[in-house]
Amino acid sequence: MGSNLQQINQVAVIGTGVIGNGWIARFLAQGYDVIAFDPSEGAEQRTQKAVAQAWPSLEKIGLAEGANRNRLAFMPTIEKAVCDADLIQENVPEREDLKKAVLASIDAHAKKSAIIGSSTSGIMPSVLQEGLAHPERLIVAHPFNPVYILPLVELVAGRKTDQLVMDRAKSFYESIGMKPLIIQKEIEGHLADRLMEALWREALHLVNDGVATTEEVDAAIIYGAGLRWAQMGPFLTFHLAGGEKGMRHMLEQFGPALKLPWTKLEAPELTDELKEKIISGCESHAGDVTIGELENKRNEFLVELLSLVESYWPETTATKKLVVEK
């Protein structure tokens, strides 16, 4: 992890809604001192409640040495919250003007060596860097709810971000049990939320058009694609759906479907170049492992996952409705 990590001793969390509190719980479980700031009434109590709720899961995952829920202090101002912090995680509501105002205040009071990570779901880091005195230390570090359990964090550099800051941030988030994914190009919504948002918008259309209820949409995901996506993502999933010839066959068979009105989203043209990107991407991802071996492993995983799902969610209304027979 390198000596860079030694520099991060204290973290500050600005904005303590669901995401901010998720970060606090993760940082505390990893043995950090956490300083928090949130101007809303009752924030500290809500955070304590949220951390208490997260703690049993964190104990099960494993606490770091010295981890203690009491190593949390709320400060009355941003200045006092950030002045000694080595990493500052910003989680205020998703409004550009508000984020920029808060980041300007953080920028004015933070140590020069501090890393500032914004949890923004959608705003590009270069936009957030506008007007900062030290924009080189700002990155997007976008987590997923529940932040104290899910490992993904998207790291996005802005035009003015220092590469060393990205390197230090990657090491830090890895050291707290996360899987940092460096996004190659900054775009609105980054990467994961673009995928989710596409599915979400289609889901809204389907409910709006009377094709399905919200529960039916959920059931359509859980018992099909959801079980698959927890194991291998859409590309490797389709690589296996193509039989022995993998993604190459899959694109031949289902490529033409991209022309069909299967969603309200228009697909890109499936050029030879794009095909090659996808096929070689899947093949290099699979590496030396054959499709048959991947299938075996997928099957073992799915059988276990299926029994896990059944043991946890047998009584949801969606399932009941599906299972109950007249």
Add this chain to the structure above:
Amino acid sequence: MGSNLQQINQVAVIGTGVIGNGWIARFLAQGYDVIAFDPSEGAEQRTQKAVAQAWPSLEKIGLAEGANRNRLAFMPTIEKAVCDADLIQENVPEREDLKKAVLASIDAHAKKSAIIGSSTSGIMPSVLQEGLAHPERLIVAHPFNPVYILPLVELVAGRKTDQLVMDRAKSFYESIGMKPLIIQKEIEGHLADRLMEALWREALHLVNDGVATTEEVDAAIIYGAGLRWAQMGPFLTFHLAGGEKGMRHMLEQFGPALKLPWTKLEAPELTDELKEKIISGCESHAGDVTIGELENKRNEFLVELLSLVESYWPETTATKKLVVEK
């Protein structure tokens, strides 16, 4: 399950690619006699290989009494394959002309009481019913790969489908361990594939635009949304992301994001009516269970799922790339 089920003793599978073979494995494991037809050379051997690969998973899930991999026979013609079958599952390539020709042939030779289920991913059943002598027995019964493990099957009636056929089909698919989801309105792509296709098209755009590689897209799903979608689907997931006020708060906070260019898909207008549909859908789905209780259960599930994922996929390239540190 009712007396209707007694009528289904023999099933026929027409078209034995990845999906047809998945059905065969499931039917055999459930103790059925299966008759198959596929005109391509070597089809029978490929099916035997596919069933052999599926069998260990099916044994782990639990075989029905009398289940035997040898209770499978290939026939040289569609006529001979379907003439004695009580349920016929059609799985030929996704081309409307081909499907219609094969279904016409099935229609001409099947028993009048037989159910004909098409595995089509996208074509509407009313379209497939055109020109059939007995369209009332045709439905779409769309499964998900691997068909012998994943429980979801979408059932869609065409304009001419007999309601009794839908009822019998639902009972049958439930009796073989599946979760039939009745789709309220026929549309191209049905329900689940519309959601998947939206995400898939966005993924293709992201790869095409150089935002991410296929592996990075997969990682962005697996370690974030994928882990969530295996447990509760997009609506209930967001219901929990909204804090104590659930989906109502979520729509206030992230509703405006629907106007932003976060995907290449345009969202529907978030009217009061649509809002109400979504909020009340989530609230009735959650029922008497509080958000806090749902969160606890989600957390327990996620902690177990995370350790399952880690134990199965620690060495994929995507993870390696994420974890390896210079």
